[in-house]
Amino acid sequence: MKVINPSSGEIIREFSLQTIEEIKAVITQARQAFDQGPWPRLSLAERKQFILKIGQGILDKAAELAEIETLNTGKPIKETTFMDIPSAAKAFEFMANNFEKYLEKETLDIEGQAQGRLVREPLGVAVLIIPWNYPLLIACWKLASALAAGNTVILKPSSLTPLSALELSKIIKAAGLPEGAVNLVFSSGDVFGKAVCQDSRIDLISFTGSNEVGRQILECSSQSVKKLIMELGGKSASIIFKDADLDTAVNSALTSIFLNQGQMCTAMSRILVQDSIYDRFTKEFVSKAQRIKLGPGLDFETQMGPLVSDGQRQKVIVAVEKAKSEGAKLLCGGKIPDNSQLKRGFFFEPTVLAQVTPQMSIFREEAFGPIAVLSKFSTPEEAIALANDSDFGLAASIWTKDQDLARSTAAKINAGTVWINTYGMFYNQLPFGGFKQSGFGKELGKEGFLEYTRLKNIITDQSAEGKPLVNFWYGF
Ligand code: NAD
Numbered sequence: 001m002k003v004i005n006p007s008s009g010e011i012i013r014e015f016s017l018q019t020i021e022e023i024k025a026v027i028t029q030a031r032q033a034f035d036q037g038p039w040p041r042l043s044l045a046e047r048k049q050f051i052l053k054i055g056q057g058i059l060d061k062a063a064e065l066a067e068i069e070t071l072n073t074g075k076p077i078k079e080t081t082f083m084d085i086p087s088a089a090k091a092f093e094f095m096a097n098n099f100e101k102y103l104e105k106e107t108l109d110i111e112g113q114a115q116g117r118l119v120r121e122p123l124g125v126a127v128l129i130i131p132w133n134y135p136l137l138i139a140c141w142k143l144a145s146a147l148a149a150g151n152t153v154i155l156k157p158s159s160l161t162p163l164s165a166l167e168l169s170k171i172i173k174a175a176g177l178p179e180g181a182v183n184l185v186f187s188s189g190d191v192f193g194k195a196v197c198q199d200s201r202i203d204l205i206s207f208t209g210s211n212e213v214g215r216q217i218l219e220c221s222s223q224s225v226k227k228l229i230m231e232l233g234g235k236s237a238s239i240i241f242k243d244a245d246l247d248t249a250v251n252s253a254l255t256s257i258f259l260n261q262g263q264m265c266t267a268m269s270r271i272l273v274q275d276s277i278y279d280r281f282t283k284e285f286v287s288k289a290q291r292i293k294l295g296p297g298l299d300f301e302t303q304m305g306p307l308v309s310d311g312q313r314q315k316v317i318v319a320v321e322k323a324k325s326e327g328a329k330l331l332c333g334g335k336i337p338d339n340s341q342l343k344r345g346f347f348f349e350p351t352v353l354a355q356v357t358p359q360m361s362i363f364r365e366e367a368f369g370p371i372a373v374l375s376k377f378s379t380p381e382e383a384i385a386l387a388n389d390s391d392f393g394l395a396a397s398i399w400t401k402d403q404d405l406a407r408s409t410a411a412k413i414n415a416g417t418v419w420i421n422t423y424g425m426f427y428n429q430l431p432f433g434g435f436k437q438s439g440f441g442k443e444l445g446k447e448g449f450l451e452y453t454r455l456k457n458i459i460t461d462q463s464a465e466g467k468p469l470v471n472f473w474y475g476f
Pocket of ligand 1: 129131132133134156157158159187189190192193194208209210211212214216217232233234264366368434438439
């Protein structure tokens with residue numbers, strides 16, 4: 001496996017990929033560590049200390065991690081320094097300080113002297129499959145919950161972006177976690193999927209990635225009936241009403257589609273603008289999109305880096321060409337930049353397409369690149385219908401000064417996260433996850449944590465009489 005710097009096209013590192021036999025040995029190790037090892041048997045207070053140490057370990061190496069993540073993904077160093085790495089550390093700190101209360105046992109008096117006790121247990125061996133767009137952050141979201149719950153873990157980064165996971169595994173080792181609690185695998189997706197999906201020694205697969213691969217995992221896991229968490233794609237809509245603050249709406253729309261080169265599951269890849277402000281909005285939006293500074297990820301002045309790979313760039317080029325052929329109007333971008341200093345990296349210009357209708361592929365399919373799609377609406381009902389006209393249901397954002405309009409619109413949006421007059425903030429307290437084909441299960445918050453546990457109910461009845469199935473059924 002060759003790891004490439006997308007800003008320059010150069011090979012930064014080579015790895016050998018693990019074979020199916022090697023992955024099976026890792027599964028054995030994780031299983032033994034769960035069945036016999038100390039990790040699930042530690043007291044909650046001990047587990048908390050380990051989880052805090054991982055978070056602190058990330059903070060101690062923050063600058064180095066930011067550089068590695070940028071080198072490997074191409075995303076601007078400003079993003080990794082101020083968002084990805086601190087948020088990754090925070091995920092551990094937050095979970096360490098909250099999981100004990102999420103695990104509190106509940107006792108229910110049922111009837112007579114019967115009592116039920118609800119107990120949360122770890123699931124067992126949890127497989128965590130990570131995409132390339134937020135390699136460290138998504139790994140940390142999943143790891144913090146899976147470990148706090150007491151599972152042992154097999155972590156599988158994307159073959160395109162394994163470097164930050166490698167550093168994270170060193171931090172975890174330095175934190176002193178017991179052998180086998182966290183196991184890192186470098187392998188191709190196909191080989192890994194074959195090894196884990198059908199293996200009944202694995203209790204959970206938590207997958208974040210594309211719908212195509214998500215479907216393969218669903219099918220392949222059906223024989224072994226394991227728990228799945230699916231965090232899949234999106235085609236989210238930003239709804240901009242006529243009374244919105246225009247400057248803020250334009251700026252947020254830019255961030256929501258060009259941050260991380262548009263390679264975000266929650267990218268607002270459909271921007272719906274009310275007709276009376278559509279022309280003004282479009283003019284401002286295009287003028288600012290053209291001023292975004294492209295450059296290598298490691299340059300602090302860079303506002304937009306390269307796409308993660310040449311393959312990803314090809315997909316984006318195909319999506320733009322198809323949109324044009326279906327009648328969308330290209331307002332800017334749509335090509336590889338002419339700048340000779342960028343020619344070896346996988347750069348693509350911020351692209352704006354207008355006059356896009358719901359019948360066009362670019363309105364319906366996730367492009368996962370810097371392609372903004374503008375459409376017009378006249379009434380709130382039309383905006384809601386357009387936003388919901390999608391197979392996906394991951395997120396939406398609403399821009400208006402009218403709080404009643406904002407709330408009534410949010411109530412009718414078919415998506416797991418709705419931002420009102422804001423965009424893109426994820427909070428450790430708030431569960432995140434999509435509806436419809438954006439998947440199922442949550443990450444973050446109490447609900448995200450509980451996904452990594454199983455619920456047992458233990459029933460005790462101290463009464464001598466009054467247990468119909470015990471005392472009277474056969475009449476003996
Ligand atoms: P991908 O599906 O190609 O790969 C994701 C991971 O799955 C990688 O680690 C890959 O190696 C692995 N994989 C590939 N084939 C596999 C198989 N057969 N069995 C098991 N694992 C396999 O996705 P990607 O291109 O890395 O990421 C982009 C996608 O991720 C987009 O669709 C995006 O919307 C989605 N995403 C979703 C969220 C969310 O929270 N909903 C967050 C980030 C990204």
